[in-house]
Amino acid sequence: MLTATLAQARAALSRADYELIVQPTDGLGAAPKNLRNEYSSWLPETRLAALYQMARRSPLIDAAVQTFKSNARQWKYIVESANPLLEEFPALRVDGQPILLDNFVKLCFVKALTPGKFIPALREVVILEQGEEFLSPPLFDLERSYADSSPATPLIFVLPGADPLQALAQFAKRKKKSETLRSISLG
Numbered sequence: 001m002l003t004a005t006l007a008q009a010r011a012a013l014s015r016a017d018y019e020l021i022v023q024p025t026d027g028l029g030a031a032p033k034n035l036r037n038e039y040s041s042w043l044p045e046t047r048l049a050a051l052y053q054m055a056r057r058s059p060l061i062d063a064a065v066q067t068f069k070s071n072a073r074q075w076k077y078i079v080e081s082a083n084p085l086l087e088e089f090p091a092l093r094v095d096g097q098p099i100l101l102d103n104f105v106k107l108c109f110v111k112a113l114t115p116g117k118f119i120p121a122l123r124e125v126v127i128l129e130q131g132e133e134f135l136s137p138p139l140f141d142l143e144r145s146y147a148d149s150s151p152a153t154p155l156i157f158v159l160p161g162a163d164p165l166q167a168l169a170q171f172a173k174r175k176k177k178s179e180t181l182r183s184i185s186l187g
Helices: 002-009 015-022 043-056 057-064 073-082 103-113 115-127 143-148 163-176
Strands: 092-096 095-101
Touching: 002 015, 002 115, 015 103, 043 057, 043 103, 057 092, 057 103, 073 103, 103 115, 143 163
Parallel strands: none
Antiparallel strands: 092 095
């Protein structure tokens, strides 16, 4: 969400494309009537229908859908790829101008065409747009947390499955505060 919000703020992501990313594909409306799936050997009809539904809301996706047939081999390669977001997408032209698909539009394609690869692709977009550090929680720094604490703002640990008591006791000993350390279990 942070990556998408920042992209919207710098006009790199439209509201319509943002909604396509966060809205379930079954909530996009009915599939086009008389949908003919010429790609059924590698693309299920439900996925093609999701792509056509997205195309109704996004000019870039619509432009790509218009060239789907002429780029079928490349789209098949993308669909079958282990990491479709990083594959080369077909070249597009809108009003005669070449258009490069950004990571967010590519993410819409991944969502429609290969929904099982959407979450890894979403993680990849965060890495490409913000950096890998936005996916990894920072290491806990007891020294810094202690510096921010006071008698009015004590340290409270809520860590599922982790027990910081031993590290906290060693830290208290180094700071010569072992006598004043109080540990209370909340559960």
